[in-house]
Amino acid sequence: MNGEPGLRERKKRRTHAAISEAAIALFLEHGYTRVPVTRVAEAAEVSKRTLFAYFPTKEDLVVHRFADHEEEPARVVRDRPADSTPLAALRTHFLAGLRERDPITGLNDRVEVRALYQMILDNPPLVARLEHFRAGAERALAQALCDTADTTALTARLAAVQLVGVQWALAHDNAQRLAYGEPADERYAGAVRDAEHAFALLANGLGVLPARG
Known part of the structure; x- marks a missing residue:
């Protein structure tokens, strides 16, 4: 073991980052209250269920x-x-x-x-x-x-x-x-x-x- 994260963990980190980046970009462009979670999921190319698995609330996408x-x-x-x-x-x-x-x-x-x-x-x-x-x-x-x-x-x-x-x-x-x-x-x-x-x-x-x- 070299201490480096495995493939599964790296994929999870990439998905987490992709969702976060998509959310922040949409919120800054259109306004936090005007962007539904479904739109964030679409932009990140994940399901709404997957999004909530990483971020339990809409607020968590930011904070x-x-x-x-x-x-x-x-x-x-x-x-x-x-x-x-x-x-x-x-x-x-x-x-x-x-x-x-x-x-x-x-x-x-x-x-x-x-x-x-x-x-x-x-x-x-x-x-x-x-x-x-x-x-x-x-x-x-x-x-x-x-x-x-x-x-x-x-x-x-x-x-x-x-x-x-x-x-x-x-x-x-x-x-x-x-x-x-x-x-x-x-x-x-x-x-x-x-x-x-x-x-x-x-x-x-x-x-x-x-x-x-």
Whole structure:
């Protein structure tokens, strides 16, 4: 075994990508609410049943792109240096994301990314569906805190809610500004100031979390 995915898995990934790309293209061209799922299935050359096997809801056709980041805060906490607190590790990671214009921070103004931001922000069902990934991020981070820090389950859960909530709020603010015309380079300094302020506020209550258990 060389660790490479087999033929079946590669086919599944290609089908997943084809459906997603067809959906995003149609939604951006015609509007999210105006494109039925059947039209997406036709464009991707799959059955409606197959489409729903990959994407359980219409909203998932768009917001699944955030799924890869659902456990990102937890990974950052688990992989942090032994002398780093969870808060410090997440702050460093978020600031690095801003510098690198990582779309998950909201600070990316590539045409296709900006269009995706705007579509999500203009459609409440898509915003609501994102809460599914936010809740998953909170659960994963709470478990990572329990596993790597000497803290109670309640403290870990409350900390995770605050940490994930702050990062999502910062990303939402950035995305909203960029979706309606502000260039990423012009927003960058303000985004850094907002992030520094947010993490400083968290430090007043969460800085007591130990570096590692």
